[in-house]
Amino acid sequence: MARISYLHPDQVHDPEMNQWLQDAIDTGSPGPENQAIRAHNKVVMRSFTQLIRTMRNEGVLPQELRELMRARIATSWGRMF
Numbered sequence: 001m002a003r004i005s006y007l008h009p010d011q012v013h014d015p016e017m018n019q020w021l022q023d024a025i026d027t028g029s030p031g032p033e034n035q036a037i038r039a040h041n042k043v044v045m046r047s048f049t050q051l052i053r054t055m056r057n058e059g060v061l062p063q064e065l066r067e068l069m070r071a072r073i074a075t076s077w078g079r080m081f
Helices: 015-027 032-038 042-058 063-076
Strands: none
Touching (some): 015 032, 015 042
Protein backbone atom coordinates (compact mmCIF):
# COMPACT_ATOMS: atom_id res chain seq x y z
CA MET A 1 0.00 0.00 0.00
CA ALA A 2 1.31 3.43 -0.92
CA ARG A 3 2.25 5.74 1.91
CA ILE A 4 2.04 9.39 0.98
CA SER A 5 3.01 11.77 3.72
CA TYR A 6 1.22 14.90 4.80
CA LEU A 7 3.33 18.04 4.71
CA HIS A 8 3.15 20.43 7.63
CA PRO A 9 2.93 24.11 6.59
CA ASP A 10 6.46 24.59 7.98
CA GLN A 11 7.69 22.05 5.42
CA VAL A 12 6.19 23.91 2.45
CA HIS A 13 8.76 26.50 1.41
CA ASP A 14 7.04 27.86 -1.70
CA PRO A 15 5.08 30.95 -0.52
CA GLU A 16 2.17 30.42 -2.92
CA MET A 17 1.76 26.76 -1.96
CA ASN A 18 2.08 27.62 1.70
CA GLN A 19 -0.72 30.17 1.32
CA TRP A 20 -2.96 27.60 -0.41
CA LEU A 21 -2.34 25.15 2.42
CA GLN A 22 -2.94 27.81 5.06
CA ASP A 23 -6.19 28.86 3.35
CA ALA A 24 -7.35 25.24 3.39
CA ILE A 25 -6.51 24.98 7.08
CA ASP A 26 -8.35 28.23 7.87
CA THR A 27 -11.47 27.56 5.77
CA GLY A 28 -11.60 23.76 5.65
CA SER A 29 -11.99 23.86 1.87
CA PRO A 30 -10.49 22.14 0.04
CA GLY A 31 -9.76 19.59 2.73
CA PRO A 32 -6.55 20.57 4.52
CA GLU A 33 -5.43 16.94 4.76
CA ASN A 34 -5.79 16.56 0.99
CA GLN A 35 -3.94 19.82 0.38
CA ALA A 36 -1.16 18.63 2.70
CA ILE A 37 -0.71 15.63 0.39
CA ARG A 38 -0.97 17.70 -2.80
CA ALA A 39 1.74 20.00 -1.43
CA HIS A 40 4.30 17.49 -2.70
CA ASN A 41 3.65 18.75 -6.23
CA LYS A 42 2.94 22.39 -7.09
CA VAL A 43 1.22 21.63 -10.42
CA VAL A 44 -1.20 19.23 -8.76
CA MET A 45 -1.88 21.57 -5.86
CA ARG A 46 -2.44 24.56 -8.15
CA SER A 47 -4.83 22.58 -10.37
CA PHE A 48 -6.99 21.39 -7.50
CA THR A 49 -6.95 24.76 -5.76
CA GLN A 50 -7.99 26.63 -8.89
CA LEU A 51 -10.68 24.07 -9.69
CA ILE A 52 -12.20 24.31 -6.21
CA ARG A 53 -12.11 28.12 -6.28
CA THR A 54 -13.69 28.25 -9.74
CA MET A 55 -16.45 25.84 -8.75
CA ARG A 56 -17.13 27.74 -5.54
CA ASN A 57 -17.05 31.24 -7.05
CA GLU A 58 -18.43 30.66 -10.55
CA GLY A 59 -20.41 27.44 -10.26
CA VAL A 60 -24.07 27.34 -11.19
CA LEU A 61 -25.16 25.01 -8.38
CA PRO A 62 -25.88 26.28 -4.87
CA GLN A 63 -23.40 25.19 -2.20
CA GLU A 64 -25.87 22.83 -0.52
CA LEU A 65 -26.58 21.00 -3.79
CA ARG A 66 -22.86 20.75 -4.61
CA GLU A 67 -22.23 19.12 -1.23
CA LEU A 68 -25.14 16.74 -1.77
CA MET A 69 -23.76 15.80 -5.21
CA ARG A 70 -20.27 15.33 -3.77
CA ALA A 71 -21.60 13.04 -1.05
CA ARG A 72 -23.70 11.06 -3.51
CA ILE A 73 -20.78 10.54 -5.87
CA ALA A 74 -18.50 9.54 -3.01
CA THR A 75 -20.95 6.91 -1.76
CA SER A 76 -22.21 5.64 -5.13
CA TRP A 77 -18.90 4.15 -6.23
CA GLY A 78 -19.23 1.34 -3.76
CA ARG A 79 -16.27 -0.59 -2.48
CA MET A 80 -13.28 0.13 -4.70
CA PHE A 81 -10.53 -1.78 -2.92
